Structure formats: C-alpha cells, structure tokens
Amino acid sequence: xxxxxRMAVLGLAVLSLYLLRVNGGxxxxxxxxxxxxxxxxxxxxxxxxxFTPAPLPAVEATPTAVPEPEPESVPEPDAGEEIPLEIMxxxxxxxVREATIRGGLSIKNETGYSxxxxxxxxxxxxxxxxxxxxxxxxxHTHGSEAYTQAGLDRYEANDSYRTEDTGCNVVRVGDELAAxxxxxxxxxxxxxxxxxxxxxxxxxQRSGEAIERYLREYPGIAVVIDIHRDALGTDGVIYKTMxxxxxxxxxxxxxxxxxxxxxxEHPNWRSNLAxxxxxxxxxxxxxxxxxxxxxxVRQRYNQHLTTGxxxxxxxxxxxxxxxxxxxxxxxxxxAAPALLALAESGETTLTEP
Numbered sequence: 435x436x437x438x439x440r441m442a443v444l445g446l447a448v449l450s451l452y453l454l455r456v457n458g459g460x461x462x463x464x465x466x467x468x469x470x471x472x473x474x475x476x477x478x479x480x481x482x483x484x485f486t487p488a489p490l491p492a493v494e495a496t497p498t499a500v501p502e503p504e505p506e507s508v509p510e511p512d513a514g515e516e517i518p519l520e521i522m523x524x525x526x527x528x529x530v531r532e533a534t535i536r537g538g539l540s541i542k543n544e545t546g547y548s549x550x551x552x553x554x555x556x557x558x559x560x561x562x563x564x565x566x567x568x569x570x571x572x573x574h575t576h577g578s579e580a581y582t583q584a585g586l587d588r589y590e591a592n593d594s595y596r597t598e599d600t601g602c603n604v605v606r607v608g609d610e611l612a613a614x615x616x617x618x619x620x621x622x623x624x625x626x627x628x629x630x631x632x633x634x635x636x637x638x639q640r641s642g643e644a645i646e647r648y649l650r651e652y653p654g655i656a657v658v659i660d661i662h663r664d665a666l667g668t669d670g671v672i673y674k675t676m677x678x679x680x681x682x683x684x685x686x687x688x689x690x691x692x693x694x695x696x697x698x699e700h701p702n703w704r705s706n707l708a709x710x711x712x713x714x715x716x717x718x719x720x721x722x723x724x725x726x727x728x729x730x731v732r733q734r735y736n737q738h739l740t741t742g743x744x745x746x747x748x749x750x751x752x753x754x755x756x757x758x759x760x761x762x763x764x765x766x767x768x769a770a771p772a773l774l775a776l777a778e779s780g781e782t783t784l785t786e787p
Contacts, residue, residue: 529670530673531673532673532674532675532676533675534678534686534723535686537714537718537723538722538725538727539551540727541707542728542729544730544731545732551711551728555708555711557708558708559705559708559712559742559776560705560741561656561657561709561741561742561776562656562776562777563620563656563773563774563776563777563778564654564656564778565777565778568621568622568652569621569657570615570620570623570655570656570657570658570773571622571623571652571658572612572623572625573624573644573658573659574627574629574662575629575638575660576634576662577600577627577628577631578592578597578598578603578630578631579595579603580595580597580602580603580604580663580755581663581749581751581753581755581757581758582595582753582754583602584754584755584756585754585756587754588602595751596631598628600628602755603628604661604663604758606759607661607748607758607762609624609626611659611661611762612624614766615766618770618771620770620774625644627644629641629644638735638736641736642736645739645740649739655742656741656776657742657743657744657773658737658740658742658743659744660735660743660744660745661746662745662747662748663753663758664747664749667752672750672751673750673752674750674753675726675750676757677724677761677764679721679723683756683757683760684724685750685753685757685758685760686724686726686749687717687724687746687748687749687761687762687765688746689713689725689744689745689747690728690729690731690735690745690746691728691729691744691745692706692731692732692736692738692745693730693732696733696734698733698738700734700737700738701738703734703737703738705741706741706742707728709741709742709744710728713744713772716768716771717764717767717769719768720768721765724761724764724765724768726747729747748761748762
C-alpha cells in the first residue's frame, strides 16, 4: 500500500510538471526572469535560456598601491588607480558550460550615468582615421591571458589560464585581428609586449606608458584597442560564451568602455562609448549573436589617454583559442568596413539596413 501511494504521488508530480510546461511553464519562467528571481538568466526570444554573469563586486580605487595579490584573490587597484578587469587567476573547475549572452545595441551600465545608445549611434563616433600613417593601435594590458587548452593549442601555464606563449594567449588573437584589419586596407600597429607578467601589479601603468609613447611617435593614431579575454564563473562552473552563427564555432565578444565615475579625470568617455556602439552595430548587423552588451564601467582603464580607446574582450577562459580566433574573424567582417568608413575620405554614418 505504501509503495502504491508513493507511485501515485510520483505520477501526479510528473503530470503536474508536464502541464506546467505545456500550459504555463514558459510564461512562469519569463515572469520569474522579469521579476529578477532568476538574476543570472535571460530568456531569449526563442524561449531558450542564456546565462548572464553577475557583475563583479564593486571595488573602489585607492590612492596607494596594494601588494600584489596571490592567485584567486580579489581585484586590487592597479598602480594606485585602476582596477583589473578580472581576479588574478580563474575559477578552477572541470565543468565548462556554454552560454549565449544576448547583446544587440544594448549597454550594461555599471555607472550612475544616463546614456542614450540610439542617440549616440545617430551622432556617430566623431573621429576620423588619418589618410597617412598608422590609424589603429592594438595592444594587450593583460597579454598573458589564455584560453582552455584543446587540440594542438597547448601551452605551459604560468598561472591558471595564463601563459607567456604568444602563440596561445591573447597576443595571438591580436595578431589575427591586426592581419584582418590590414587586409581590409586599415593601417595597424600591433604591440605584442606582455605587460602583466611576471608582475600583474602595475600592468595598466606599463601599458599606459606604452600608449603614450606610441601617441607621441604617431599622433595620428585614432583608435586604440586593448584586447583581453574574460573570465566568467560561478559556483564552481566556468562559462564559455558562444555565438550562434551558422557555419562557424566562435566565442562571443564584448566592448568595454571606461568612464570618470571613479573620480579620475576622463572627460571624453562619451566619445569612446559612441565608437563602441558604432562598432557594436556594425558587427552585430552582420553577425547578430556575436556581441555581448557593451559594458560601461566606473574605471577608465587608460582610455583617458586618447579618444577612440576601447577594451575588446574576446571570449572567456572557458573558450578555446580557436573559438576566440573565429570570433575576431567575424568581428573584423563587420568592424573593418565600419572603420574604413571613418577614413578621411569616407563617411561617418552607416546607412545600410
């Protein structure tokens, strides 16, 4: 009798779940997401779920340097003013999950500023690429950032997901983007120096000094792209961002724009945001699932040194190098023509549907 009762209860539970799914489950799920009860999940238009990583805890910059952290420690102010984009090291787990983070022409705003993406896009980035000399500088403040090892992409790790091997870290991603931009007709300088090893502390100070040297030597540089890779993890799980583009297996990308919300001088950050949205729209129009939302953050990350400065996050530690390379190929497919349109003989507004 007791066994029969348990079977009856189990059957009723299964039937309830089925009815919930076919009659109201999706509606309940959507309402739960909208109410914020499932804060790390967004519901795509298809009804599929996509993970949205929770923001890193806010950390205020301080005027004095802090000792270099041990691996797996919390973020620290870099060179007394900037905050690293990720903790030193990465979540260690054997479980890797795929995630598609819905982007489009949207901003993940971590500041108190009010911004109008549509208005900024209509205004345009307001910069011109020079007719002569280098136009774009690509560099890597955290050049040792690497990806999940797979296939022939193996490396000797200096730390969790980090290596000095420029054939396997984000410097290799920069090589790919620089080559694609140049093939499209843009003139690019690629700084392959690693600024975060052996000392992670001061990496933004060192890369900032390098940017200033390049700007003194080549004052016509109009765009500075600092390429990183993200680190997404929660509860012992590493997330790999995946674009859902037909015919390719690629990670997603994210453009990050710094501001003066931390109290440090950066009066022209809106110009950088306008450029980010311009490139976001251009890349997303060709490859709709490639781009995560533009991140607008409190820190400035050397972007006060010149207008046209952006951070480009290519994939996450859960992605492979080949997925990251595929992503920058898709990005260049949309971004390179948009940047060419900003050349002195080009137009500043995209008019294609």
